[in-house]
Amino acid sequence: MNAPAPGFTLGPNSYGKSGIRLVHVDRASARHAIRDLTVHTALAGDLDATHYSGDNTGVLPTDTQKNTVYAFARDGVGAIEAFAERLARHFVETVPAVAHARVRIEEHPWTRIGDHSFARGEGGELRTAEVRFDGAASVTAGVRDLLLLNTTDSEFSGFLVDGYTTLPETDDRILATAVTAAWDYAAAPADPDEAFRAARAALLDAFAGTYSLSLQQTLYAVGERILKTVPEAREVRLSLPNRHHYLLDLGPLGRDNPGVVFQAGDLPYGLIEGTVRREAP
Structure with a gap:
């Protein structure tokens, strides 16, 4: 089936990878720095074919999205707002079928107790960021x-x-x-x-x-x-x-x-x- 049955149509939709756990250690000096993030991606655009007929030509696998997060982290994280924008911009600018990307990040804080030692209680406060990109970025x-x-x-x-x-x-x-x-x-x-x-x-x-x-x-x-x-x-x-x-x-x-x-x-x-x-x- 290449089109919806009469009387039906596809509404707003997206797909992505949720709960990507990422820990980055900066070892540039003996005093290490740690960033502990959970990243969520969501992509939308010209994706009718995969819903109507299972044609996945325009679909970037969610596993690839996860790998992209890890690959980008190799160059450093920086401010989570900027990291989210880098990712969202990449997905829109490199995936032809994708017109809109949303990247959410939660940062889990660690308290320094030494040059390479940290402590964190269970739960508690999270820093959050969300970037939506469709040719222009909106940042929260x-x-x-x-x-x-x-x-x-x-x-x-x-x-x-x-x-x-x-x-x-x-x-x-x-x-x-x-x-x-x-x-x-x-x-x-x-x-x-x-x-x-x-x-x-x-x-x-x-x-x-x-x-x-x-x-x-x-x-x-x-x-x-x-x-x-x-x-x-x-x-x-x-x-x-x-x-x-x-x-x-x-x-x-x-x-x-x-x-x-x-x-x-x-x-x-x-x-x-x-x-x-x-x-x-």
């Missing part, structure tokens, strides 16, 4: 699972109450979250690593420095601070799950609890999401 940077907590300077009161409301108001609570943030660049920064460090520092400063009356207020403060700090950024998307901490009633145990003993909640949790944009001039 960000973080995922950045755990933040304020032990005070957070309230939640004055909310709507109906017949199903049992949540008490509070004028002092623990505010904890695992931030996922992504900011789009209107223009690529001259130094993506420095732009990332500045954005992350702005995020931390806004979280720590905002007296929070709601997690929504904190979300907006974080997005606004990133945009003020990084002039190349045009939009910040944020996802802040509320990692609830419940003050325990120790009265049945013959103890008071002046805000020192809490139970960390799991499921369900509140999820606050939003976008902060720079206004057009």
